[in-house]
Amino acid sequence: IEVDAIDALVSFFEDLSGNLSLSSPVSGWIRTSDPCESKWTGIVCYDQTPSVKSITFESFNLSGTFKPNTICSIPSLATSIVFISLNNNNLDGENLEAVSNCKKLTHLYTSRNRFSGILPDSLSHLNNLKRLDISNNRFSGSLSSLPRISGLIEFIAQNNQLSGSIPEFDFSNLVTFNVSNNNLSGPIPPGGDLFTAASYLGNPQLCGDPLPNPCESETQRATPPNAAENSDDRKKSGPNSAEILMYSGYVLVGLGLFLVIVIKLCKKGTKKEELVEEGDNHRSKEDVDASQTPTFASNEFRSVAMSKSEVFAGNSVESGPVSSSLIVLTSPEVNGLKFEELLKAPAELLGRGKYGSVYKVKCEEHGMTLVVKRIKDWSLPSNDFKSRMKRLNHVKHPNLLPVVAFYCSKQEKLLVYEYQPNGSLLKFLHGMPTGQTFDWSGRLGVASTIAEVLAFMHDELHQDGIPHGNLKSSNILFNKNMEPCISEYGLMAINNPDNSPAIDIVNNTSQLNPDQIESAFRADIHALGVILLELLTGKRPMVQNNGMDLAKWVVSVVKEEWTVEVFDRALIREGASEERMVNLLQVAIKCVDRSPDSRPSINQIALMINNIKEEDERSMDVSESPFEIRN
Numbered sequence: 352i353e354v355d356a357i358d359a360l361v362s363f364f365e366d367l368s369g370n371l372s373l374s375s376p377v378s379g380w381i382r383t384s385d386p387c388e389s390k391w392t393g394i395v396c397y398d399q400t401p402s403v404k405s406i407t408f409e410s411f412n413l414s415g416t417f418k419p420n421t422i423c424s425i426p427s428l429a430t431s432i433v434f435i436s437l438n439n440n441n442l443d444g445e446n447l448e449a450v451s452n453c454k455k456l457t458h459l460y461t462s463r464n465r466f467s468g469i470l471p472d473s474l475s476h477l478n479n480l481k482r483l484d485i486s487n488n489r490f491s492g493s494l495s496s497l498p499r500i501s502g503l504i505e506f507i508a509q510n511n512q513l514s515g516s517i518p519e520f521d522f523s524n525l526v527t528f529n530v531s532n533n534n535l536s537g538p539i540p541p542g543g544d545l546f547t548a549a550s551y552l553g554n555p556q557l558c559g560d561p562l563p564n565p566c567e568s569e570t571q572r573a574t575p576p577n578a579a580e581n582s583d584d585r586k587k588s589g590p591n592s593a594e595i596l597m598y599s600g601y602v603l604v605g606l607g608l609f610l611v612i613v614i615k616l617c618k619k620g621t622k623k624e625e626l627v628e629e630g631d632n633h634r635s636k637e638d639v640d641a642s643q644t645p646t647f648a649s650n651e652f653r654s655v656a657m658s659k660s661e662v663f664a665g666n667s668v669e670s671g672p673v674s675s676s677l678i679v680l681t682s683p684e685v686n687g688l689k690f691e692e693l694l695k696a697p698a699e700l701l702g703r704g705k706y707g708s709v710y711k712v713k714c715e716e717h718g719m720t721l722v723v724k725r726i727k728d729w730s731l732p733s734n735d736f737k738s739r740m741k742r743l744n745h746v747k748h749p750n751l752l753p754v755v756a757f758y759c760s761k762q763e764k765l766l767v768y769e770y771q772p773n774g775s776l777l778k779f780l781h782g783m784p785t786g787q788t789f790d791w792s793g794r795l796g797v798a799s800t801i802a803e804v805l806a807f808m809h810d811e812l813h814q815d816g817i818p819h820g821n822l823k824s825s826n827i828l829f830n831k832n833m834e835p836c837i838s839e840y841g842l843m844a845i846n847n848p849d850n851s852p853a854i855d856i857v858n859n860t861s862q863l864n865p866d867q868i869e870s871a872f873r874a875d876i877h878a879l880g881v882i883l884l885e886l887l888t889g890k891r892p893m894v895q896n897n898g899m900d901l902a903k904w905v906v907s908v909v910k911e912e913w914t915v916e917v918f919d920r921a922l923i924r925e926g927a928s929e930e931r932m933v934n935l936l937q938v939a940i941k942c943v944d945r946s947p948d949s950r951p952s953i954n955q956i957a958l959m960i961n962n963i964k965e966e967d968e969r970s971m972d973v974s975e976s977p978f979e980i981r982n
């Protein structure tokens with residue numbers, strides 16, 4: 352790295368750090384060392400060229416000033432830095448408009464600081480920006496220029512003092528958008544209703560869909576003059592009371608529908624009520640006759656569903672309040688599948704997990720095989736479940752298995768996925784027929800993909816408080832191209848490896864406070880660490896011979912300096928690089944750290960694993976040269 356860039360970085364950090372002592376030790380950041388070679392804290396460099404890729408100082412208690420001009424005026428830094436995160440410090444800013452000279456920036460995170468003043472217009476020159484988080488500061492001014500950033504997929508700006516109207520963003524491109532608790536006013540622009548009211552609440556002068564208060568012209572049209580007082584009252588009492596009114600309406604509609612269904616069922620006579628036992632399910636005789644083969648449908652599910660067999664295709668999940676018999680199909684591939692067909696189709700029990708049973712269901716007419724997961728006793732209220740489904744449906748990643756349909760009632764919830772023909776990572780690692788191997792580069796590829804998907808999902812769903820909650824090797828499935836996909840994101844109770852009383856046996860994130868949600872995300876990191884350990888050791892995550900779980904066992908062996916002992920013999924035999932296995936092991940051990948706060952962030956983990964993978968790929972290229980000696 353050039354001297355002027357090093358000088359600029361050191362001055363930049365001096366300005367950031369302020370006078371207070373930092374919450375974590377920082378190494379490097381002196382003029383006599385190189386940021387990439389000496390691995391300065393908070394700096395990540397590119398592998399191929401020694402230049403700075405990202406600067407991350409999250410929760411360091413930095414109390415100085417963010418002066419982007421110091422780094423963004425140096426061409427080599429301005430053209431290399433893509434990621435800056437200064438979340439959760441005590442920073443203020445100076446000459447913030449200069450950040451627009453860092454033209455390559457894709458991520459800019461400045462949440463939870465003391466930034467104030469007008470949000471610089473020049474941010475709109477950051478053409479590559481994908482994610483911008485300025486939440487929880489004191490920024491003022493308008494948002495008018497931001498829609499010019501065409502590729503923006505995340506804009507998080509709640510809890511500031513922003514004013515003026517909301518401009519016309521390309522909402523269909525945004526996956527996260529939150530401007531709640533500002534001073535914004537006027538109507539929510541077209542497309543803004545793709546997000547829920549939570550994205551807009553706390554701006555008393557904002558109106559229109561999805562907020563409960565219509566805009567003035569609409570109010571005048573809808574309410575007689577003598578009702579104006581009432582509508583004012585409603586505004587004063589705040590959106591919560593209005594929301595309550597709205598939801599009460601939904602409840603009434605739901606009750607109405609429920610009554611209709613019950614009456615219809617009664618009219619159908621008692622024939623259907625003759626139940627026969629089948630395993631732990633009660634099924635009607637008629638149903639048993641209809642399909643001699645076992646199906647997955649419980650009587651409760653079947654009776655409600657059969658009385659109202661509907662297929663709701665495409666984005667019907669968006670269409671507002673729904674009755675408890677609703678099944679929503681969100682994938683074009685399953686579009687057109689009749690609900691009865693799904694119910695009657697032959698089903699094979701794949702397993703009974705902690706939270707329910709999983710069935711493979713063959714819908715022959717459609718040439719499709721689906722998987723239905725039946726969860727019992729998940730206390731998440733139906734409305735919360737539906738809004739969670741809606742949110743999850745917005746977040747897509749090619750290596751994340753989406754829910755293609757769902758059903759919910761108070762007693763049970765059904766989730767439908769496409770069947771993945773190549774089994775799970777658990778099976779791949781621990782149930783391979785002898786003679787077959789799962790080689791090092793394959794394992795490293797899986798590790799890097801899972802970390803990348805998890806980083807993406809955490810990024811997308813952190814605001815919503817939705818972690819995976821049940822990440823494990825049986826939930827990593829190989830698709831038809833043998834690519835690993837994470838399944839069951841955000842659907843289950845929260846794993847609690849730390850046995851923290853804070854999140855003990857809670858299965859409804861909406862009941863968690865922010866600290867508990869944070870713990871839940873950190874529990875995902877622990878779970879990822881266990882998967883990395885399974886990949887490295889080839890051992891199951893369960894209790895080992897001596898009564899320890901895998902993480903404890905690995906940590907104890909490494910402490911005794913017998914590190915090589917932990918690796919899967921197959922990897923050693925294959926001649927996998929010991930150095931890179933140790934590097935991955937170090938990442939895994941950090942992930943399973945007993946103190947959740949000491950675990951690295953998912954973005955750091957994804958970067959570290961990716962670096963190991965890139966190094967591995969490079970070494971393979973070079974090793975093809977006859978002069979190369981492999982380590």
Ligand SMILES: Nc1ncnc2c1ncn2[C@@H]1O[C@H](COP(=O)(O)OP(=O)(O)OP(=O)(O)O)[C@@H](O)[C@H]1O
Pocket residue numbers: 701702703704705706707708709722768769770771772774775821825826828838839
């Ligand atoms: N979409 C799918 N395609 C193929 N196999 C699947 C699919 N979903 C789940 N499975 C497999 O079905 C089996 C049972 O799944 P289940 O989710 O019940 O297991 P689990 O992950 O051990 O339990 P739980 O998630 O309830 O803790 C597992 O082997 C899983 O890999």
